[in-house]
Amino acid sequence: MIRSGRRAASLMCPFCHAGFMARERVRVCARCGALHHAECLGIHGRCAVHGCKGSSTEDEVEDEWTIQPDDPEPIGDQIAFRILYAIARGVYRPGDKLPTVRDVAARLRVNPNTVSKAYRDLERDGVLVSRRGTGVFVHEDALATATERRQALVLSRFERAAGEALDAGLDAFQIQEVLAVALERAARARGRARELAELPLPETRGREGKDGERTP
Amino acid sequence: MSDTLEKPAKTAPQGERPDMKSPPGEKRVMEAIGLGCRFGRRWVVRGLDLAVPEGSVTALLGRNGVGKSTTIQMLLGLLPASEGTVSVLGLDPRRRRAEMFSRLGYVSERRELLEERTVSGLARIVAAVHGERFDRDGFEALRARYKLESGSRCSTLSKGQRARLLLSLALMAKPEVLVLDEPTSGLDVVVRDDFLEAIASFVAEEGRAVLLSTHLIEDVARICDRAVIMREGAAALSGEIESLRASVSRYVVRLTGVLPESGPLGLPRGVVVVERDPRAITVVAQGAPEHFEAALEAALPVEGIERRPATLKETFTCLTEPCTQPGPGSEARA
Numbered sequence: 001m002i003r004s005g006r007r008a009a010s011l012m013c014p015f016c017h018a019g020f021m022a023r024e025r026v027r028v029c030a031r032c033g034a035l036h037h038a039e040c041l042g043i044h045g046r047c048a049v050h051g052c053k054g055s056s057t058e059d060e061v062e063d064e065w066t067i068q069p070d071d072p073e074p075i076g077d078q079i080a081f082r083i084l085y086a087i088a089r090g091v092y093r094p095g096d097k098l099p100t101v102r103d104v105a106a107r108l109r110v111n112p113n114t115v116s117k118a119y120r121d122l123e124r125d126g127v128l129v130s131r132r133g134t135g136v137f138v139h140e141d142a143l144a145t146a147t148e149r150r151q152a153l154v155l156s157r158f159e160r161a162a163g164e165a166l167d168a169g170l171d172a173f174q175i176q177e178v179l180a181v182a183l184e185r186a187a188r189a190r191g192r193a194r195e196l197a198e199l200p201l202p203e204t205r206g207r208e209g210k211d212g213e214r215t216p
Numbered sequence: 217m218s219d220t221l222e223k224p225a226k227t228a229p230q231g232e233r234p235d236m237k238s239p240p241g242e243k244r245v246m247e248a249i250g251l252g253c254r255f256g257r258r259w260v261v262r263g264l265d266l267a268v269p270e271g272s273v274t275a276l277l278g279r280n281g282v283g284k285s286t287t288i289q290m291l292l293g294l295l296p297a298s299e300g301t302v303s304v305l306g307l308d309p310r311r312r313r314a315e316m317f318s319r320l321g322y323v324s325e326r327r328e329l330l331e332e333r334t335v336s337g338l339a340r341i342v343a344a345v346h347g348e349r350f351d352r353d354g355f356e357a358l359r360a361r362y363k364l365e366s367g368s369r370c371s372t373l374s375k376g377q378r379a380r381l382l383l384s385l386a387l388m389a390k391p392e393v394l395v396l397d398e399p400t401s402g403l404d405v406v407v408r409d410d411f412l413e414a415i416a417s418f419v420a421e422e423g424r425a426v427l428l429s430t431h432l433i434e435d436v437a438r439i440c441d442r443a444v445i446m447r448e449g450a451a452a453l454s455g456e457i458e459s460l461r462a463s464v465s466r467y468v469v470r471l472t473g474v475l476p477e478s479g480p481l482g483l484p485r486g487v488v489v490v491e492r493d494p495r496a497i498t499v500v501a502q503g504a505p506e507h508f509e510a511a512l513e514a515a516l517p518v519e520g521i522e523r524r525p526a527t528l529k530e531t532f533t534c535l536t537e538p539c540t541q542p543g544p545g546s547e548a549r550a
Binding site for chain 1: 271272273409412413416417419420433434437438439440441458461524525526527528529
């Protein structure tokens, strides 16, 4: 893909509530991962997400507001999940206004109809509400739905990966090991390795190199 | 509002019609019915039904040589149709071409410019043609954004600069329809992104539509919501991209025996092989899964079949397959 899509991206800056333009400089809260305009974060001095007290930011990154055009998942669904993740993570709070269909379409370089369909789907699910003439907003009760849907989606992804691993002949213990490694790598790549220390992770040492699926 | 829907059905429906079941009241910006073009005795395009509804970005897809550019030329009245009717913005392009072109933007695949003119000289000519409709300030803004020097001669521009200049000129004449023939072929990622972003903003405005021909699946996946797929020897398929994609499945077939390296497999018609190993093959096919699973089991020593949704690329591989030879001929890509 053109750009790495390693982070579930938010739709607008939590400080100024405007969207991000293509190739604009953005910075990421090291604690919650929310994107900010580089300038806004400079003004605010710390993460502007409600409830997040993150004060350090990662270095400036290329904006990662991406979709994967050739993913089997339709682009409309990818956009809908981005929004759900953003709500679940607190980047959007109930009552917040979403960027316009037009802005999102131009920014992601996708068809406006695809974006408005994603908005409509989320509206039907009670996550968004559109107010005639003023725009689309996060529904007052959206947080529960968004959290639930996020859980379900992540679970289904892991289920598929676990199924593949079982089919490939790994046993349950090996899969747990692989999962621990994967989690560690993903967290490290996001500068969130510290969180792992708080987790009761399964023992990952001691079987090093046995199955060759791990690099030291 | 729905004047285009009451077109007299001049040609009788031939064979399978593409989905004409657009929502009632949906306005068609471009429409062709039973379109055909013949060079001598050879039909390049025949019996093509095509509709570009308002607000859509419609992709015109098909293998090389299937008649996409010919179709676009007929739609724009640059080539006479041997049969069928065309209506663009409610106008007959052969009779009222000047009026049609004042409301339509076209970027041809050859990206021709008046080579001796400068960028701003060319803009003045285009502005003179379009009169007040042409947005000079908008053009200047785009020109600056795309870093085109106003004094550069057109003959000195690179491929990407030519594409950007043509796009800016087409957009700033404020057309209602944009017709783009292979707009992003041969362009680098940055220029392609500019094109896609421009198309997305263009079509977001009320009452506009885009028709584009392309081979780049990623562009289709991003920007297009409908597609017309031209096939050799069969009626074109058309519809929303998501429903076209949903109609195609990918089957990974694990085999109990070992297949020969090559040679026909006797698979049912319409099944296209995308990957072939001795012990497993991956095929894509359009239609009801039960039907194909039974047919695959009849043709091959099947151990297990796993069905997944097809990617867009696989969908188009499957749907653009020529339909001239029946049966095993459909394994051309094995």
